Amino acid sequence: xxxxxxxxxxxxxxxxxxxxxxxxxxxxxxxxxxxxxxxxxxxxxxxxxxxxxxxxxxxxxxxxxxxxxxxxxxxxxxxxxxxxxxxxxxxxxxxxxxxxxxxxxxxxxxxxxxxxxxxxxxxxxxxxxxxxxxxxxxxxxxxxxxxxxxxxxxxxxxxxxxxxxxxxxxxxxxxxxxxxxxxxxxxxxxxxxxxxxxxxxxxxxxxxxxxxxxxxxxxxxxxxxxxxxxxxxxxxxxxxxxxxxxxxxxxxxxxxxxxxxxxxxxxxxxxxxxxxxxxxxxxxxxxxxxxxxxxxxxxxxxxxxxxxx
Amino acid sequence: xxxxxxxxxxxxxxxxxxxxxxxxxxxxxxxxxxxxxxxxxxxxxxxxxxxxxxxxxxxxxxxxxxxxxxxxxxxxxxxxxxxxxxxxxxxxxxxxxxxxxxxxxxxxxxxxxxxxxxxxxxxxxxxxxxxxxxxxxxxxxxxxxxxxxxxxxxxxxxxxxxxxxxxxxxxxxxxxxxxxxxxxxxxxxxxxxxxxxxxxxxxxxxxxxxxxxxxxxxxxxxxxxxxxxxxxxxxxxxxxxxxxxxxxxxxxxxxxxxxxxxxxxxxxxxxxxxxxxxxxxxxxxxxxxxxxxxxxxxxxxxxxxxxxxxxxxxxxxxxxxxxxxxxxxxxxxxxxxxxxxxxxxxxxxxxxxxxx
Numbered sequence: 001x002x003x004x005x006x007x008x009x010x011x012x013x014x015x016x017x018x019x020x021x022x023x024x025x026x027x028x029x030x031x032x033x034x035x036x037x038x039x040x041x042x043x044x045x046x047x048x049x050x051x052x053x054x055x056x057x058x059x060x061x062x063x064x065x066x067x068x069x070x071x072x073x074x075x076x077x078x079x080x081x082x083x084x085x086x087x088x089x090x091x092x093x094x095x096x097x098x099x100x101x102x103x104x105x106x107x108x109x110x111x112x113x114x115x116x117x118x119x120x121x122x123x124x125x126x127x128x129x130x131x132x133x134x135x136x137x138x139x140x141x142x143x144x145x146x147x148x149x150x151x152x153x154x155x156x157x158x159x160x161x162x163x164x165x166x167x168x169x170x171x172x173x174x175x176x177x178x179x180x181x182x183x184x185x186x187x188x189x190x191x192x193x194x195x196x197x198x199x200x201x202x203x204x205x206x207x208x209x210x211x212x213x214x215x216x217x218x219x220x221x222x223x224x225x226x227x228x229x230x231x232x233x234x235x236x237x238x239x240x241x242x243x244x245x246x247x248x249x250x251x252x253x254x255x256x257x258x259x260x261x262x263x264x265x266x267x268x269x270x271x272x273x274x275x276x277x278x279x280x281x282x283x284x285x286x287x288x289x290x291x292x293x294x295x296x297x298x299x300x301x302x303x304x305x306x307x308x309x
Numbered sequence: 310x311x312x313x314x315x316x317x318x319x320x321x322x323x324x325x326x327x328x329x330x331x332x333x334x335x336x337x338x339x340x341x342x343x344x345x346x347x348x349x350x351x352x353x354x355x356x357x358x359x360x361x362x363x364x365x366x367x368x369x370x371x372x373x374x375x376x377x378x379x380x381x382x383x384x385x386x387x388x389x390x391x392x393x394x395x396x397x398x399x400x401x402x403x404x405x406x407x408x409x410x411x412x413x414x415x416x417x418x419x420x421x422x423x424x425x426x427x428x429x430x431x432x433x434x435x436x437x438x439x440x441x442x443x444x445x446x447x448x449x450x451x452x453x454x455x456x457x458x459x460x461x462x463x464x465x466x467x468x469x470x471x472x473x474x475x476x477x478x479x480x481x482x483x484x485x486x487x488x489x490x491x492x493x494x495x496x497x498x499x500x501x502x503x504x505x506x507x508x509x510x511x512x513x514x515x516x517x518x519x520x521x522x523x524x525x526x527x528x529x530x531x532x533x534x535x536x537x538x539x540x541x542x543x544x545x546x547x548x549x550x551x552x553x554x555x556x557x558x559x560x561x562x563x564x565x566x567x568x569x570x571x572x573x574x575x576x577x578x579x580x581x582x583x584x585x586x587x588x589x590x591x592x593x594x595x596x597x598x599x600x601x602x603x604x605x606x607x608x609x610x611x612x613x614x615x616x617x618x619x620x621x622x623x624x625x626x627x628x629x630x631x632x633x634x635x636x637x638x639x640x641x642x643x644x645x646x647x648x649x650x651x652x653x654x655x656x657x658x659x660x661x662x663x664x665x
Contacts, residue, residue, distance in 0.1 A: 038458065042640075078644060087655075088647030091396050091458065092599055096643035099592055103636025107348070110631040218633070223466055230459045269474035276463040287455045305317075 017250025019204040023228035026200025033193035034173040036301040038094025041225025042101020047202030048209035049105035072202020087303035156239040173297030176304040236295035333645035362624020363617035371506035377616030381515035383594035386566035399461025400567040401591025402468035403439040407568025410438035412582035415498035439568015447560025500577035511573030522605040
């Protein structure tokens with residue numbers, strides 16, 4: 001491969017990592033507040049479908065993004081209602097969200113299958129930086145959402161670790177009893193973090209249907225929501241590490257795609273397995289290397305019951 | 310001002326335990342009604358199609374049973390793991406890998422042996438394959454606390470692509486005119502069916518597994534241990550139970566049972582390995598298990614309901630509704646069920662005193 005092919009591959013890596021970064025950063029926020037939401041895949045799918053449908057019908061991709069935000073957010077609100085207010089099992093509720101989202105997006109998008117879309121996002125070349133040799137095409141000639149995803153992840157790091165709000169969120173995820181005792185509204189924080197997390201998953205989904213693909217296919221997220229959940233563990237619940245992780249998975253995806261097109265002597269069915277196998281491998285390595293459960297919020301996936309203090 | 314207070318019950322409310330699942334199903338259909346109406350469909354017509362497609366004729370009922378069989382087996386598989394709070398959501402992949410192993414036996418030994426040899430062999434192979442697919446996340450979880458939810462789910466994709474590879478490649482029937490199918494199994498490798506319906510011996514097998522499961526969980530020391538470990542792993546360790554070993558054992562059996570669901574599909578229904586052996590049985594099984602409150606005998610009943618939903622789902626496509634509506638209903642049932650569990654575990658009282 002010559003140098004231009006490499007820069008193209010790296011640029012593709014960033015694009016492929018972007019939807020995963022949105023979703024993983026959102027899930028990370030929810031988990032920091034103690035809510036495990038395994039519905040990321042479902043929320044991404046609904047975001048992808050709504051984003052696509054609204055964009056095609058209005059001709060305005062910003063409205064499409066808003067619809068995706070609303071879709072992901074309202075699905076997450078159901079999860080919050082079931083798990084925070086009604087103390088339902090977080091794992092099962094998340095699975096319900098994924099099953100529901102997969103069905104609902106398929107139902108909505110039935111007549112939009114495979115329609116081409118031409119209201120996409122133009123790439124936004126950062127002045128000066130985009131002209132740098134090699135570095136420019138890899139990092140600075142992307143659409144605005146790519147920059148937004150990185151910005152959101154960094155902002156989230158700042159929010160979580162440098163502000164009073166972040167301290168409140170983390171304390172709710174670590175020890176809700178203590179947080180409650182000092183007057184923090186546990187339920188409200190968990191609702192907020194879960195819903196914002198869902199909105200980001202919706203955004204990640206819309207990125208796939210509006211920019212990355214850009215089209216609508218049933219179940220087009222193809223497990224990226226689950227990869228995002230795995231990525232939160234990889235990132236040790238730190239948003240800046242999530243950026244790195246998202247591009248690692250983006251790289252695997254971009255490479256898989258590239259190898260398929262250059263016709264490598266390996267069945268494409270094994271190539272498409274690759275991202276899932278890498279996810280397994282990375283998850284195993286990260287879990288074994290760190291001390292048991294280090295980094296995970298202590299109260300993750302446990303309902304908070306005030307009466308049982 | 311009256312305020313709602315929740316008080317945890319000492320024991321689950323037996324009335325709520327029955328009413329909540331029933332109400333969940335009814336409310337899910339109500340939500341489905343609204344979604345259909347908003348999308349411009351006629352809900353009465355769609356539900357009529359759904360009902361007739363699933364239960365409207367003897368043929369429809371037999372097809373509902375056909376779909377219920379893998380749901381029963383996979384539902385039993387995941388509920389065993391769920392009892393230990395092991396989130397095996399990989400039944401889908403375990404079904405595929407079981408189907409793959411059973412097909413390998415059928416394609417290689419099917420011509421030379423009788424059904425009494427070949428069918429048990431297929432079953433053993435499917436169990437072993439599914440078991441190993443469950444054992445991978447089991448070992449990882451038992452020794453290193455690796456999250457089994459994600460691993461089981463990732464392995465679903467691996468299994469499905471592996472089957473794809475075989476049926477598009479080395480196992481493809483040369484006479485299939487390009488379709489991704491293996492050759493049809495010999496008669497010896499096909500499960501006997503009931504009359505001229507497609508209902509096959511797998512039904513009996515599912516019921517046997519359910520009874521064994523019930524007896525094993527209720528009446529053996531191991532079953533007792535599984536229940537204790539599910540409720541409190543630390544208490545189980547304190548009592549000297551080997552939690553590590555049992556995590557692996559339960560994942561192994563859970564995966565193995567799901568593998569058998571794959572075997573009965575290829576041996577009883579498709580008679581060959583092909584794409585879409587399971588249209589999401591492994592995921593629907595999770596809902597079947599939860600709606601049954603992990604009770605093996607209830608799973609047999611609830612599986613019929615969801616078998617009916619799947620068969621009816623094909624019928625509603627005739628009036629222009631996407632098959633996806635069945636998944637919408639499934640997810641909604643699960644939400645109402647989880648929401649309703651609060652009535653099972655808590656007493657809800659209105660207190661008139663101001664609560665600070």
